[in-house]
Amino acid sequence: MSDHDVAIVGGGAVGLHLACLLAQRGVDVVVLERRTDPSAASRAIGIHPPGLAALDAAGVGGAVRAEATEIRSGVALSRGRLLARVRFGGQPILALPQHRTEALLRERLDALAPGALRTGIELAGLDDDGERVALATHGDGAVRARWAVGADGIRSTTRQLLGIRMLPRRGVGGYAMADAPDTTRAGATAMLHLEPGGIVESFPMPGGQRRWVARLAAPEPGMTTAQLQRILDQRVPEPPLLPADATTSAFLARQRLAERFVRGRVVLVGDAAHEVSPIGGQGMSLGWLDGLALDRALARGTAPADELAAYERGRRRAAERAMRRAAWNMAMGAPAGRAELEARLALVRALAVPPGSAAVRAAFTMRGL
Structure with missing residues (x-):
């Protein structure tokens, strides 16, 4: 069983971003990703100004700017008018296919913490004893960490193992x-x-x-x-x-919100915590802001329960605001x-x-x- 400070389940855009933030501070982090090869599917493209600031904090903002296309304005039309x-x-919005953003984050993480990303490993169980979390896996053996983070998307295995429900929103x-x-x-x-x-x-x-x-x-x-x-x-x-x-x-x-983002020493981020409509393109940037907030909470570390409670309150409010905006966009x-x-x-x-x-x-x- 390998032992770490933080174990992140999910090596997508949000999990990789958080891993980079942690590795920059010298935190011993491991990322468990069930896929063996990166996805090249057509997914999110929008990177909003707060998301770009979060990528800057992880050391990849410049590389993203070099590849992305700027969206400097928006127009509404009807019948051609x-x-x-x-x-x-x-503060333009940037457009870059998600697989390229993830590739840049993987390169950054490999430079900061070679071997931190482990692919072909699927989460099978969680055991939180109050001091450390043991993660049973299908793949390369078990992992133990002081903190575990579920960044494994809308169908999050981490969330399901914790018994946390997703609540529908408008x-x-x-x-x-x-x-x-x-x-x-x-x-x-x-x-x-x-x-x-x-x-x-x-x-x-x-x-x-x-x-x-x-x-x-x-x-x-x-x-x-x-x-x-x-x-x-x-x-x-x-x-x-x-x-x-x-x-x-x-x-x-559709839109759904986890009934809680924190249980013991396990924390949810990104789509695992909140499924926000992709219309308006704010879900990925919202997940990066989760990562920034969680990194700050873990860095303080003097009163973990209080810090994580504050993380949950703040990120829940942010997700609810994003969902209200997305619901309005969808209705329009x-x-x-x-x-x-x-x-x-x-x-x-x-x-x-x-x-x-x-x-x-x-x-x-x-x-x-």
């Missing part, structure tokens, strides 16, 4: 997305097309690509590229041409009849001018979380 524009000023909807060459001439601008059938969002990405996300009337797990193309053709005045080999994914966006993008859509468009126009524009800018850039 411009409704509103919000500029993000000196906000649910079906979506489909795919990436395509950017032919919009929109540059560093995100576009939100508010249409009767539901919103279509598009975001610039590195390599001259743009991500397209369409709201669906209902989840369609078997969505094909051709089906998504038809939706874009119907809703967007100048639709993209999705490549025949594009990876199209359909998913159900749902399919709508003519009268309801016109009311939404009027609201969007009103929010495009002060003081509403300041609130919109703060929401999109994750200020206050």
Whole structure:
């Protein structure tokens, strides 16, 4: 049985980020990841200003900036007409595929603590004796640590072994997305097309690509590229041409909050603690802010129970604020009849001018979380 200061379950974006923060302080950290190979799936791309500050704290902000595309403004349109524009000023949102962000974090962790990331290891059991946590695994033997952290995502095994329930929150909807060459001439601008059938969002990405996300009337797990193309053709005045080999994914966006984030010497971070709708793209950055807060709590160390209680209170409030914002975004993008859509468009126009524009800018850039 190997012995460590902190054992992190989950080697995704949030777990790797926390491991880097800890390793920088000389903490003996180990990361247990069940996958043997990194995922290259099309997932989160948005890195908001607070998330970028968290990456700076872990020593990878510069590398992320070098690869990412800046999103400097957002526009709302309907039937091809411009409704509103919000500029993000000196705090752009960055777009970088999650697998590249994770690769940069893995490189940083390997430089700080070679061998700290162990792949092909799946958590099988937890035993917290009040002094240390023993983690039984399928794979490379058991691990023991002063603290254990569950950063193992929405279907967190850590959370399930602790018997912690996920409580539903407002906000649910079906979506489909795919990436395509950017032919919009929109540059560093995100576009939100508010249409009767539901919103279509598009975001610039590195390599001259743009991500397209369409709201669906209902989840369609078997969505094909051709089906998504038809939706874009119907809703967007100048639709993209999705490549025949594009990876199209359909998913159900929902929101859930763990009934608690801390149990004894085991702490939950990221999606293991809060499932926030990916619409608005704030879940990954929220997880990095969890990591910053937990690193500070463990660094103080003089009264662990008090520090972790404060961590839980603060991060729960932040997750609830993010969920309220995401629920509003989802409601604004749902399919709508003519009268309801016109009311939404009027609201969007009103929010495009002060003081509403300041609130919109703060929401999109994750200020206050």
